[in-house]
Amino acid sequence: MKKINEDFVCAKCGKYVPIAKISCRNHCPYCFTSMHLDQKIPGDRKSECKGEMFPIEYKLSNGEIKILFKCKKCSDIHWNKSNIDDEISCLDEYIKKYYIEFI
Structure with a gap:
């Protein structure tokens, strides 16, 4: 299966997001918004949903930070690896901020 790893402009904050150096990126390293x-x-x-996804929690596993994203449209959840350019110091703040999307 061919994996797609491409750059994009974040639909939430408008910042340019370069190709990921680790795995395939679909979340913004600045505001942590993702697309399903x-x-x-x-x-x-291959998802047909294309809804907005927001971080709801994170964990350290095998020396890597993994972020759990939840889709606002279909409620699906996915773990994503963080990338070296993710602004991890802001992640707690964004998780609290996006909590309102699910209530």
Whole structure:
């Protein structure tokens, strides 16, 4: 299966997001908004939903920070690896900010 890893402009904050150096990126490293693009495998881009996804929690696993995203449109959830350019110090703030999207 071909994985798609491409740059994009964030639909939420408008910042340019470069290609990921680790895995396939579909979340913004600045505001942590994502789009529901992948279905089962990172980079498959097979989801038909295309809804906004927001971080709801994160964890440290095997030395990597993994972020759990939830789709506002269909409620699906996905774990994504953080990338080296993610502004992790802001992640707690964004999780609290986006909480309102699900109540």
